[in-house]
Amino acid sequence: xxxxxxxxxxxxxxxxxxxxxxxxxxxxxxxxxxxxxxxxxxxxxxxxxxxxxxxxxxxxxxxxxxxxxxxxxxxxxxxxxxxxxxxxxxxxxxxxxxxxxxxxxxxxxxxxxxxxxxxxxxxxxxxxxxxxxxxxxxxxxxxxxxxxxxxxxxxxxxxxxxxxxxxxxxxxxxxxxxxxxxxxxxxxxxxxxxxxxxxxxxxxxxxxxxxxxxxxxxxxxxxxxxxxxxxxxxxxxxxxxxxxxxxxxxxxxxxxxxxxxxxxxxxxxxxxxxxxxxxxxxxxxxxxxxx
Amino acid sequence: xxxxxxxxxxxxxxxxxxxxxxxxxxxxxxxxxxxxxxxxxxxxxxxxxxxxxxxxxxxxxxxxxxxxxxxxxxxxxxxxxxxxxxxxxxxxxxxxxxxxxxxxxxxxxxxxxxxxxxxxxxxxxxxxxxxxxxxxxxxxxxxxxxxxxxxxxxxxxxxxxxxxxxxxxxxxxxxxxxxxxxxxxxxxxxxxxxxxxxxxxxxxxxxxxxxxxxxxxxxxxxxxxxxxxxxxxxxxxxxxxxxxxxxxxxxxxxxxxxxxxxxxxxxxxxxxxxxxxxxxxxxxxxxxxxxxxxxxxxxxxxxxxxxxxx
Numbered sequence: 001x002x003x004x005x006x007x008x009x010x011x012x013x014x015x016x017x018x019x020x021x022x023x024x025x026x027x028x029x030x031x032x033x034x035x036x037x038x039x040x041x042x043x044x045x046x047x048x049x050x051x052x053x054x055x056x057x058x059x060x061x062x063x064x065x066x067x068x069x070x071x072x073x074x075x076x077x078x079x080x081x082x083x084x085x086x087x088x089x090x091x092x093x094x095x096x097x098x099x100x101x102x103x104x105x106x107x108x109x110x111x112x113x114x115x116x117x118x119x120x121x122x123x124x125x126x127x128x129x130x131x132x133x134x135x136x137x138x139x140x141x142x143x144x145x146x147x148x149x150x151x152x153x154x155x156x157x158x159x160x161x162x163x164x165x166x167x168x169x170x171x172x173x174x175x176x177x178x179x180x181x182x183x184x185x186x187x188x189x190x191x192x193x194x195x196x197x198x199x200x201x202x203x204x205x206x207x208x209x210x211x212x213x214x215x216x217x218x219x220x221x222x223x224x225x226x227x228x229x230x231x232x233x234x235x236x237x238x239x240x241x242x243x244x245x246x247x248x249x250x251x252x253x254x255x256x257x258x259x260x261x262x263x264x265x266x267x268x269x270x271x272x273x274x275x276x277x278x279x280x281x282x283x284x285x286x287x288x289x290x291x
Numbered sequence: 292x293x294x295x296x297x298x299x300x301x302x303x304x305x306x307x308x309x310x311x312x313x314x315x316x317x318x319x320x321x322x323x324x325x326x327x328x329x330x331x332x333x334x335x336x337x338x339x340x341x342x343x344x345x346x347x348x349x350x351x352x353x354x355x356x357x358x359x360x361x362x363x364x365x366x367x368x369x370x371x372x373x374x375x376x377x378x379x380x381x382x383x384x385x386x387x388x389x390x391x392x393x394x395x396x397x398x399x400x401x402x403x404x405x406x407x408x409x410x411x412x413x414x415x416x417x418x419x420x421x422x423x424x425x426x427x428x429x430x431x432x433x434x435x436x437x438x439x440x441x442x443x444x445x446x447x448x449x450x451x452x453x454x455x456x457x458x459x460x461x462x463x464x465x466x467x468x469x470x471x472x473x474x475x476x477x478x479x480x481x482x483x484x485x486x487x488x489x490x491x492x493x494x495x496x497x498x499x500x501x502x503x504x505x506x507x508x509x510x511x512x513x514x515x516x517x518x519x520x521x522x523x524x525x526x527x528x529x530x531x532x533x534x535x536x537x538x539x540x541x542x543x544x545x546x547x548x549x550x551x552x553x554x555x556x557x558x559x560x561x562x563x564x565x566x567x568x569x570x571x572x573x574x575x576x577x578x579x580x581x582x583x584x585x586x587x588x589x590x591x592x593x594x595x596x597x598x599x600x601x
Contacts, residue, residue: 083578087581089585090581097535104577265410265415271407279396
């Protein structure tokens with residue numbers, strides 16, 4: 001009984017961490033530009049697929065892992081420069097369509113260059129499954145949880161203790177006021193897209209040994225990250241992390257106890273319930289309409 | 292609104308020429324798909340472009356109509372016309388039930404809720420294998436009404452082409468009616484609209500139902516035409532395709548919806564020769580269109596020509 005519960009819970013938390021990373025990516029970009037970035041899922045896919053590609057090319061795993069996060073980060077910044085910035089005066093829906101176009105381009109390019117087959121990575125250290133309270137865990141799970149914890153603490157320090165982090169926060173509260181205070185909001189935009197892409201890729205990289213990856217995993221993973229972000233209250237960083245983890249745990253519990261076929265519907269049923277009861281999300285402040 | 296009907300004559304003329312000249316099944320097939328998509332996109336544009344309510348799950352209504360027409364005649368021997376009506380009724384009721392809670396939301400939460408609705412419908416269609424045939428889909432019987440069925444591709448083009456003209460004509464009149472003006476008012480500012488006496492909830496509900504029912508009917512007809520349904524019809528990517536057609540053609544543009552549907556239905560066929568690069572090319576075209584023509588084709592062209600085109 002307990003063993004099964006621990007098993008479901010921990011695998012839910014592990015998968016939930018990628019949703020959390022992805023939700024943070026949505027939050028960063030939403031705060032910087034009010035855009036829902038539908039290419040976020042493709043960065044998750046890129047993290048896993050690039051790590052596979054670089055290890056198969058003969059690079060040691062740590063180097064491959066580093067590149068698998070670095071390349072999408074740079075790509076995120078480049079995308080902001082060439083695709084988002086030129087259209088910054090367009091309506092938000094046009095920007096959303098651009099991110100959809102970007103996701104198609106990334107997915108198509110990966111499909112052409114790396115193929116349609118399913119790939120996996122070896123666990124980062126021990127290959128033996130772990131035992132905890134009778135549950136059998138994938139050896140990658142401590143890595144997932146450990147790295148997530150370190151990154152979350154790092155992000156908190158970045159946003160609350162460094163000037164760059166405060167510049168990003170200030171810009172998300174009020175871009176015009178931030179600019180008047182001498183903040184280079186253009187660079188903040190670029191940094192936000194880079195960080196969002198890097199966080200997504202990191203999540204994808206970490207989870208690949210557990211869930212495997214292929215060119216088309218990004219759509220669903222990205223959408224569930226979006227659910228996490230809205231669940232926590234769009235624009236709220238802590239909310240995004242909690243929302244992402246909740247989505248992962250709810251999904252794993254339903255898959256374990258009720259029906260694995262309906263696993264993919266769980267996040268969306270959950271968000272329906274939340275939106276009807278509390279449209280601003282768990283951590284969001286009630287919005288006041290400006291007339 | 293003078294000259295608003297000129298486009299209607301152009302569409303009718305093009306359809307007549309196509310009916311008289313096309314004999315090739317391939318081109319007729321594309322023309323039929325264009326007309327079907329044009330109607331669905333027009334209905335979606337009424338909701339998004341005119342009333343300002345974004346939907347990322349509109350394909351769910353296509354799926355409901357299509358599966359009603361597949362399941363009821365196929366497994367329960369319902370006459371196809373009754374199945375079509377049942378699908379439309381179900382779509383209408385769902386839209387009615389969902390409108391109040393969903394359309395209270397705005398911006399990203401509305402996007403999230405409609406997206407969630409679409410995904411839930413497609414997950415149900417994928418998993419209820421005994422009824423729907425699961426991910427592989429199921430065949431659909433021919434369409435008949437009082438013993439008459441559209442004969443061949445030209446019959447289908449005549450049917451969906453006539454429906455397209457009817458829907459364009461109806462939409463032109465709708466947006467110029469008091470109802471349409473109320474919709475555009477609530478798009479502009481909900482507070483201002485309610486101050487001048489627009490019942491927001493009632494209008495949003497009406498436009499959601501009005502948009503869902505014809506979409507479901509077109510889902511049914513396209514299921515009969517293609518003869519096969521799969522859960523992808525209701526999927527997220529299909530919803531996004533429809534939204535893309537709205538935006539590329541032009542938000543709140545009736546003829547834009549038709550043009551967007553025509554171009555983006557033809558595009559994959561043109562790109563099919565690129566062997567593997569079609570997804571990339573489709574994505575690039577979306578990006579470039581939105582960077583250089585952010586208002587969509589028809590509104591941009593109309594602005595350049597200094598004319599107003601509905």
